[in-house]
Amino acid sequence: MIVNLAFYFFSFILLASAVMVVTSRNPVHAVLFLILAFVNAAVLFLLAGAEFLAFILAIVYVGAVAVLFLFVVMMLDVDFAALKEGFQRYAPVGALVALVLFGELFLVVSGWSTLAGAPAARLYPTPDNLTNTAALGNLIYTSYLPLFQLSGMVLLVAMIGAIVLTHRDRKRSLHQKLSAQHARTPEQTLRLVRPELGAGVSVPASEKEAT
Amino acid sequence: MTSLLPILPALLLGLGAMALLIVGVLAKPEPAGFTTWGAIVLLVAAALVSCAAPDTLLFHGLLKTSLFTRFADALVYTAAVAALLLALDYNRKEGIARFEYPILVLLGVLGMVVMISAADLMTLYIGFELQSLALYIAAALARDSVRSTEAGLKYFVLGALASGLLVYGISLVYGFTGTTSFAALAGLLGANIGYGAVIGLVFVIVGLAFKISAAPFHMWTPDVYEGAPTSVTALFGTAPKAAAMALFLSVMTGPFGHLLAQWQMIIEILAIISMALGALAAIGQTNIKRLMAYSSIGHMGYALMGLAAGTEAGIQATLIYVAIYVVMSFGAFACIIAMRRRGQAVEKISDLAGLAAQRPGFAFAMALFMWAMAGIPPLSGFFGKLYVFSAALNAGLVTLVIIGIITSVISAFYYLRVIKVMYFDAGAPDFDAVPASVNFVMAVGAAVTALFILLPAPLITAASAAAKALMG
Numbered sequence: 001m002i003v004n005l006a007f008y009f010f011s012f013i014l015l016a017s018a019v020m021v022v023t024s025r026n027p028v029h030a031v032l033f034l035i036l037a038f039v040n041a042a043v044l045f046l047l048a049g050a051e052f053l054a055f056i057l058a059i060v061y062v063g064a065v066a067v068l069f070l071f072v073v074m075m076l077d078v079d080f081a082a083l084k085e086g087f088q089r090y091a092p093v094g095a096l097v098a099l100v101l102f103g104e105l106f107l108v109v110s111g112w113s114t115l116a117g118a119p120a121a122r123l124y125p126t127p128d129n130l131t132n133t134a135a136l137g138n139l140i141y142t143s144y145l146p147l148f149q150l151s152g153m154v155l156l157v158a159m160i161g162a163i164v165l166t167h168r169d170r171k172r173s174l175h176q177k178l179s180a181q182h183a184r185t186p187e188q189t190l191r192l193v194r195p196e197l198g199a200g201v202s203v204p205a206s207e208k209e210a211t
Numbered sequence: 212m213t214s215l216l217p218i219l220p221a222l223l224l225g226l227g228a229m230a231l232l233i234v235g236v237l238a239k240p241e242p243a244g245f246t247t248w249g250a251i252v253l254l255v256a257a258a259l260v261s262c263a264a265p266d267t268l269l270f271h272g273l274l275k276t277s278l279f280t281r282f283a284d285a286l287v288y289t290a291a292v293a294a295l296l297l298a299l300d301y302n303r304k305e306g307i308a309r310f311e312y313p314i315l316v317l318l319g320v321l322g323m324v325v326m327i328s329a330a331d332l333m334t335l336y337i338g339f340e341l342q343s344l345a346l347y348i349a350a351a352l353a354r355d356s357v358r359s360t361e362a363g364l365k366y367f368v369l370g371a372l373a374s375g376l377l378v379y380g381i382s383l384v385y386g387f388t389g390t391t392s393f394a395a396l397a398g399l400l401g402a403n404i405g406y407g408a409v410i411g412l413v414f415v416i417v418g419l420a421f422k423i424s425a426a427p428f429h430m431w432t433p434d435v436y437e438g439a440p441t442s443v444t445a446l447f448g449t450a451p452k453a454a455a456m457a458l459f460l461s462v463m464t465g466p467f468g469h470l471l472a473q474w475q476m477i478i479e480i481l482a483i484i485s486m487a488l489g490a491l492a493a494i495g496q497t498n499i500k501r502l503m504a505y506s507s508i509g510h511m512g513y514a515l516m517g518l519a520a521g522t523e524a525g526i527q528a529t530l531i532y533v534a535i536y537v538v539m540s541f542g543a544f545a546c547i548i549a550m551r552r553r554g555q556a557v558e559k560i561s562d563l564a565g566l567a568a569q570r571p572g573f574a575f576a577m578a579l580f581m582w583a584m585a586g587i588p589p590l591s592g593f594f595g596k597l598y599v600f601s602a603a604l605n606a607g608l609v610t611l612v613i614i615g616i617i618t619s620v621i622s623a624f625y626y627l628r629v630i631k632v633m634y635f636d637a638g639a640p641d642f643d644a645v646p647a648s649v650n651f652v653m654a655v656g657a658a659v660t661a662l663f664i665l666l667p668a669p670l671i672t673a674a675s676a677a678a679k680a681l682m683g
Contacts, residue, residue, distance in 0.1 A: 104410075107406065108383070108406050108407055108410050111405060111406040111407075112386075112405065112406070112407050113387075113405040113407070114386070114387055114388070114389065115387055115388050115389070115399055115400075115404070115405075115408075143270070143271045143273075144273070144333070145270070146218075146269075146270050146273055146274065146334075147273065147333055147334060147337055150325060150334075150337045150338070150341060151337060153225060153318060153321065153322075153341055154337065154340055154341050154344060156229075156318070157315065157318050157341060157344045157345050157348070158344060160232070160311055160314065160315060160318075160348070161315075161344065161345075161347070161348035163311070164309060164311045164312075164315070164348055164352070164354075165348065165351055165354055165363075
């Protein structure tokens with residue numbers, strides 16, 4: 001009873017905040033509602049007994065992704081009014097597509113059946129005497145080790161990509177090169193001349209460029 | 212050591228890429244040439260090792276190696292080496308010689324190899340993501356060019372959508388059967404299946420069709436081909452296509468092998484739309500890279516014809532088609548990369564006018580690739596088409612074959628137009644001297660395309676053995 005009530009309560013907040021994410025005028029409010037939606041989804045996972053997913057959702061999505069969004073929204077000068085310009089015009093088409101998709105999904109879910117052999121085919125059923133964090137850990141670091149390592153490679157590619165696409169080796173300031181300064185000798189930079197009276201000195205073209 | 216042998220190619224690629232990354236970061240100035248050659252050496256080494264690997268199932272059935280995976284791996288390695296050779300000089304001249312590019316190619320190839328060897332839906336997805344992510348970045352490599360960044364962004368957004376559909380389909384299949392392993396799925400998915408699994412199957416097909424750019428999931432192809440630097444387009448047109456097609460074959464015949472009745476029609480429709488679009492939309496193109504994009508959509512349609520047959524001969528035909536297509540394609544891209552006038556890359560078809568008078572060898576190579584793509588005998592492209600048509604005919608897909616023949620006649624028009632422009636139009640292209648690496652790729656591609664008729668046996672028997680290994 002309590003669990004059911006809690007489920008409906010948190011799902012209601014989740015859906016309401018999801019609607020607010022799309023409709024709120026102020027983008028900062030939208031991101032804050034997004035965080036609320038994430039937290040509620042985490043609570044729903046917790047109610048379903050998937051505590052690991054709940055904590056990952058809170059840590060990764062609320063802690064990192066949503067805060068990143070907030071930074072982007074606040075730091076970049078994006079004209080959100082312009083982005084939402086076509087909303088009225090595209091809303092009917094969008095609603096139609098959403099309705100069709102919903103109908104299809106409803107068809108799938110209402111006619112849903114699992115295969116007779118499905119429970120037996122399950123490779124790794126949830127063990128009884130372990131928390132699901134421990135059970136996941138046992139799987140990820142043994143049977144699914146190559147997948148775990150490959151996910152690491154995906155992150156490496158993402159990191160290289162971020163650097164390739166944004167890093168620039170700009171020369172912004174004039175650095176002092178001490179070794180070069182110390183290695184200078186007077187002969188390289190200084191030429192003593194004795195100009196004749198009234199004739200001046202003729203400076204070679206190469207030295208003119210240097211000055 | 213023997214137990215490590217099957218994943219040694221993947222280890223070489225992954226660890227090698229990280230070693231090159233360290234060298235690239237520490238060495239000054241940017242060692243783009245060094246990392247490119249290092250990547251080529253690693254790819255060749257991985258190819259040699261993968262030939263020696265035994266047939267096994269690895270890591271509790273997550274990965275498998277067989278004659279089929281070795282065949283597809285060899286195609287991917289060849290295509291990647293060709294693409295890196297083409298990039299060597301082009302990237303420097305375009306000012307995008309970043310040392311990261313060959314490393315991204317290596318990691319992309321790692322993803323492709325994982326994808327090809329996947330024996331589990333999860334492995335499939337991770338390999339798919341690894342290679343896609345590397346390619347998105349490669350598309351935007353020329354970040355100061357608006358077209359290149361647009362290509363990267365477009366490819367990324369649409370690719371993310373496609374991989375979302377793929378993973379959604381996988382989740383439906385998993386929900387229906389309770390397993391993601393190919394072998395277990397093949398045993399479970401019989402004739403009597405519910406909505407869920409069929410819709411899951413359709414979503415998986417959509418994700419894969421996006422990757423091989425089969426119409427109607429081709430929207431990204433022309434823009435990305437045109438916008439990305441030509442050296443990157445040369446990669447897009449070859450290695451990922453071969454890998455995704457191999458994955459398509461292994462997924463459709465493996466876990467969903469018993470659902471032939473459900474997917475055969477979908478594949479036929481994909482093949483028909485791709486062939487028709489490839490033939491008709493390319494006619495109006497003036498940019499040679501866009502032309503190649505539509506041409507590749509059409510070619511994927513022909514290759515899918517073999518899969519639509521659903522027989523061992525069909526699989527063999529598709530493998531032969533893809534192998535021949537990869538060679539023609541990197542040859543044609545070598546010619547496109549060689550189109551530079553006074554240090555500027557040009558990519559209009561009209562820029563080729565009068566090429567035959569000035570550079571007969573170059574023009575002849577380009578003409579060879581165009582003839583082969585049009586499927587004119589005795590060049591290699593003809594045999595690819597012959598095999599897929601006969602496989603489809605033997606499977607009773609007469610309509611498909613008739614449409615295929617009509618579209619290949621239509622597409623001959625625009626391939627032959629390129630030849631007409633080179634040989635009969637007046638003009639003086641005045642192209643710059645072609646660097647040795649590009650010449651090498653062009654010559655190898657032309658030789659294989661032209662002389663395939665003399666020695667077809669190795670490819671035919673290898674493809675036949677690979678198809679047999681896949682259908683088991």
